[in-house]
Amino acid sequence: xETIEQTSTMNPDDMNLMERIQAPTPKFFKTLRTxxxxxxxxxxxxxxxxxxxxxxxxxxxxxxxxxxxxxxxVSQTAVETKTKKKSKDETP
Numbered sequence: 001x002e003t004i005e006q007t008s009t010m011n012p013d014d015m016n017l018m019e020r021i022q023a024p025t026p027k028f029f030k031t032l033r034t035x036x037x038x039x040x041x042x043x044x045x046x047x048x049x050x051x052x053x054x055x056x057x058x059x060x061x062x063x064x065x066x067x068x069x070x071x072x073x074v075s076q077t078a079v080e081t082k083t084k085k086k087s088k089d090e091t092p
Contacts, residue, residue: 012079012081015079017077020077020079021076021077023079023080024079024080025075025076025078025079025080026078026079026080029075029076029078030075032071032075033071033072033075033076035068035071036067036068036069036070036071036072036073036075037068037072038068039064039065039067039068039071040064040065040068040069040072041068042061042064042068043060043061043062043063043064043065043066043067043068044061044065045061046058046060046061046064047061047062047065
């Protein structure tokens with residue numbers, strides 16, 4: 001069975017959610033996605049701690065988990081666009 005790789009040259013405005021998630025992600029947003037996953041992991045660890053921790057720390061852990069999840073989800077939907085950069089010498 002032959003596999004066909006598709007290069008995404010579509011306009012990002014015309015993509016649906018699944019196409020955006022499967023399209024290549026820029027390096028900066030990959031880093032943000034990793035940071036978001038780390039924040040969510042730290043928050044989840046604090047929420048699941050088997051010891052009694054202050055309510056302020058529990059609240060902060062909930063916010064960390066939420067922020068990490070949102071950051072990861074938004075970063076995953078960023079797509080690379082294949083646009084040609086114009087040099088300074090080119091006239092429009």
